[in-house]
Amino acid sequence: MVLSAISSLVAGRLSGVLWAFICGITLWSFAWLQYNGYQFEFGSVTTGIEPLVLAFEATLVLIMLTVAIFIFRSGQLSAEERLNSTVNQLEKEVHDRSLAEAEARQSEEAKSTFLAAMSHELRTPPLNGVIGASHLLQNDGGLSQKKQELVNVVLRSSDTLLELINNVLDLSRLDADAIELEREPLDLRDVVGSSVEPLRFQAQEKGLSFNLLVENDLPAWIKGDSARLLQVVLNLVGNAVKSTNSGEVSVIVDTALERICTKISDIGIGIPTKAQASLFEPYVQASKTLP
Structure with a gap:
């Protein structure tokens, strides 16, 4: 009973029940053999204590086996805990990365929508209106040379701005992050x-x-x-x-x-x-x- 109690404490309830059953069978077997006249040889040990010595040695062996099982089980549990911790950490990283990717996709979609809308709003009608009015002024023969130069500056600036808008808002290049x-x-x-x-x-x-x-x-x-x-x-x-x-x-x-x-x-x-x-x-x- 002492062995089963120790086994239950160090290796778990199932191990204690198992060793109690094994000890009971062992002691019952020795008692049955002694009852039927079977004699054990223990060298110089007196025959009066032969069953006690044998039981002690068997108990010692079982205790050593129990300790070995406990050490093995403890290592196994520790390895399982480390594995579970690693799995949980990986699952958390995958979850966090999935959330980050989802947020990045939403941000990318919002950026694309915003740029597309801004491109349209900048080009029509504000910029096209400036370009059209500047062309009308350029074709007006009543402008002085100084005013004609100013109109030319407005036209060049408008064309430059339109080209910059068309290039900067090239979504395919922005998404690829590789402007050629x-x-x-x-x-x-x-x-x-x-x-x-x-x-x-x-x-x-x-x-x-x-x-x-x-x-x-x-x-x-x-x-x-x-x-x-x-x-x-x-x-x-x-x-x-x-x-x-x-x-x-x-x-x-x-x-x-x-x-x-x-x-x-x-x-x-x-x-x-x-x-x-x-x-x-x-x-x-x-x-x-x-x-």
Whole structure:
């Protein structure tokens, strides 16, 4: 009974019942054999205590087996707990990832819907109205030369804005996150000039000196992506004009190491050293005071 109690404590109730049954059968077998005159040989041990010694040795063996089973079972339970913990963690990660993917899909759908709506609203009627009215003014023969130049600036700016909208809102490229650059013939002077001309008036309104310097030895035509070049120059020059309150803004186009180089310089607030590390990160602005 002691063995079954120990077994029940260390290995569980089922193990205690099992060992109680085994001990009962064993003791009953020894008693039956002794009753029928069967003699056990134990060497120098006196025959008066032979059944007790045999029972003690058998009990010791059973205790050792019980301890071995307990150790094995404990290791098995520990392994099962670790496995269950790992499975639960994996299930949680899969669940969290599924939720994140669902949220990303919803966000992507909302972005696509918003961009499509904004593209339509920007192009019709506001931008098309500006372009149409500008063409009517351009064909009016009663305009002075100065006003005709202003109308031409409006037309070029409108065409530039329309092209930027059509390219920036290209959903297939945005979703693929891989905007491919075109390689088509373009007039470098015309592209740079049309991108900075609208900003010249903004600079003049702020009292800034605006300079556009194009090297004479530059080829008239090159192969490239006019829309991307226009977009980059327009953004850089626009930032230079916004961040400069006095002085000048210069746009210089020349060659450097057999490459065409466009430089924009100003004497504005500059970029702090800490902010330069995140210069090329999307939607990061060094100064919160700029629009």
